Amino acid sequence: MAAVTHEVRRIIAVDFDDCLCQSHWPECGPPIWTTINAVKAEQAKGSAIILWTCRNGKALQDAIEWCRQYGIEFDAVNEQIPEQLALYASVPGVFDPDPRKIHASEYWDDRAVRMPKSSTGSDEKHILKKIHCKRILCKKIIRHKRRRSR
Known part of the structure; x- marks a missing residue:
């Protein structure tokens, strides 16, 4: 089967809680300006x-x-952008016309762990250390939120 090539603009999927705003679930918390400014800069470059x-x-x-x-309008909310749907529809039988996984060039999320493309032992140790640190941080955040809500 021939490879499918396509020209689609850069797509960035951005999480909301603890990425665009500090989480105060179910309310919307204070803004995280670093992410807001980065989103606006990407939009200005033409990213979806x-x-x-x-x-x-x-x-x-x-x-x-x-x-x-805060000046952010989205190309899509929890779904594919229209260009991506058109690409999927252009190759019948190869792609699901509307897959559950959101296709993006990048996923911006406070809980993300970047996975390497190689499989060397040093990469595995590095990943496990990052995952362990994330778990510790998440536990500390949960404890802090519980104390704050009392």
């Missing part, structure tokens, strides 16, 4: 931005409105 979040219903609508207040 997808809001990629577990929020739904009112919490999702609140997040979208919160982003608008």
